[in-house]
Amino acid sequence: MQALVDAARRKESVLVAGLDPIPSRFPEELRALPEAEATLKFCLDILEAVEPYVAAVKLQAAFFERLGPAGMGIYADLIGAARDLGLPAIADVKRGDIGPVAAAYAEAHLGLYGATSVTVNPYMGEDAVLPFLEEARRRSQGGGVFVLVATSNPSSREVQETTDPPLFEIITKLVAGLGRQSGDYPDAGAVVGATRPEIGGRIRELLPEALFLSPGYGAQGGAVSTIRPLLDRRDGGVLVNSSRTILYAYERSAAGYKEAAREAAREAREELRLAGARL
Numbered sequence: 001m002q003a004l005v006d007a008a009r010r011k012e013s014v015l016v017a018g019l020d021p022i023p024s025r026f027p028e029e030l031r032a033l034p035e036a037e038a039t040l041k042f043c044l045d046i047l048e049a050v051e052p053y054v055a056a057v058k059l060q061a062a063f064f065e066r067l068g069p070a071g072m073g074i075y076a077d078l079i080g081a082a083r084d085l086g087l088p089a090i091a092d093v094k095r096g097d098i099g100p101v102a103a104a105y106a107e108a109h110l111g112l113y114g115a116t117s118v119t120v121n122p123y124m125g126e127d128a129v130l131p132f133l134e135e136a137r138r139r140s141q142g143g144g145v146f147v148l149v150a151t152s153n154p155s156s157r158e159v160q161e162t163t164d165p166p167l168f169e170i171i172t173k174l175v176a177g178l179g180r181q182s183g184d185y186p187d188a189g190a191v192v193g194a195t196r197p198e199i200g201g202r203i204r205e206l207l208p209e210a211l212f213l214s215p216g217y218g219a220q221g222g223a224v225s226t227i228r229p230l231l232d233r234r235d236g237g238v239l240v241n242s243s244r245t246i247l248y249a250y251e252r253s254a255a256g257y258k259e260a261a262r263e264a265a266r267e268a269r270e271e272l273r274l275a276g277a278r279l
Contacts, residue, residue, distance in 0.1 A: 001211045002183030003088045003116050003142030004239060008055035008279040013269045014236075016090065016213070017054045018243025019043050019078065021063050025248050027257045036070040039063075042257070043078050046247060049258040050265040051085045055279075056116070058090040058213075058241050061109075076113045088116035090213065094148065096121030096128050106135035116143035119191055119213070122171050129178055129188070136187060137180070144187030144211075147175050149203055152193025152216030161199070168199060172206040184279075185211040185237070192230055194222025194240065201229035204237070212238045218245030218268070224275040235276045242268050 008014050021039045023031070030038040047057065057078075064075035079089040091109040095102065095118070109115050110132070120132050132145045150160055150168045160168045172190070179186025189211040192200045200214070212230055216222040217240045230238045242264075249264035250257035 001117070001142070001144045001185045001187055001189060004056055004090075004211070005184050005279050006142070007086065007088050008239065010086075011053070011055050011269075012273065012278075013053055013055045014238060014240050014272050014277045014279055015054045015265065015269045016056045016058050016239050016241040017046070017050045017246050017265060018058045018060065018092070018215070018241050019046065019063075020060045020243045020247060025251070027250060036067050036074060039067065039071070040074045040077065043074070044081060045258050046261050047078065047081055047085060047087070049262040050246060051087060053262070053265040053269040054087065055239060056088040056090055057082050058092050058243070059115075060092045060243070072113075079114050083114065088143070089114070090146070091115035091118045094119050094121050095132075096123055098124050098127040099131070102128055102131035103135065106132040110135045110139055110141075110143065116141055117146060117189075119146045119148065122147050122174055126174060126178065129174065133178060133180075133187060137182075142183065144179075144182065144189060146189045146191045146211075146213040147171065149175065149190040150192050150196055150199045152195040152222065156193075168203065169206060172203055175210060176207060179210065185209065189213060191215065194226050194230070197226040197229040200226075204230055204232065208232060210237065213241060214238050215241040215243075218242045224271055224277075227272070227277060228275065231277060236279045238277060239279075240268075240272055240277070 064071040082089045095105040179188030194214040194216040250260035253260040
């Protein structure tokens with residue numbers, strides 16, 4: 001995870017900008033273009049706008065897969081563009097298969113497309129996570145895997161909290177057992193939603209040394225107050241993702257989409273810095 005940590009320290013920011021391009025929400029001047037062309041331009045413009053204020057970008061693969069081969073070309077181009085700007089790219093793919101299939105997914109996203117890290121669904125156990133860790137270790141790019149532990153969507157509680165012990169606690173043991181120290185943090189991190197601070201605090205007790213990726217900041221209701229319980233003993237250990245609040249900031253602003261995204265990213269970074277969150 002060291003590539004993410006180094007970028008966060010260089011930018012003095014724990015903010016991650018999520019790229020979730022929804023063509024129906026693009027500004028008017030882009031809607032006349034073919035979807036693939038509009039998606040590439042929109043995302044490249046957002047990347048350039050937010051670069052001074054974010055530690056990394058997270059690409060939600062589904063929004064590119066839906067465009068077919070052209071979309072996956074855009075996905076690869078954006079990861080390359082992020083790299084050129086010095087921004088590590090997290091591939092938000094949430095893959096959850098095993099064996100050669102998981103290894104193929106890992107090779108595609110960490111190898112062919114060049115992402116620094118990936119998100120992984122651990123429902124099938126260690127076999128679903130280890131191939132991604134092995135690929136990240138082979139690549140030696142300072143990346144790793146973020147395992148879904150406690151997600152930010154409301155119905156996740158029905159699965160992740162109702163067993164005894166709760167499923168999220170079982171998964172923390174998996175994360176702790178698989179991670180290998182790689183710089184400041186183990187290379188197995190945890191996805192812990194910013195909307196569930198009470199659960200996040202418990203997960204931090206169980207994973208005191210892990211790096212968290214925390215989605216849900218902004219549009220989903222996550223705030224500085226819900227991030228604090230996730231911080232480690234050094235007020236670090238968390239990367240905070242914001243997607244729609246940054247991408248579509250122009251909908252709440254008189255500014256153009258690039259300027260509005262830049263200002264939204266700047267404000268989010270400053271909020272998190274004032275709260276003391278750092279890596």
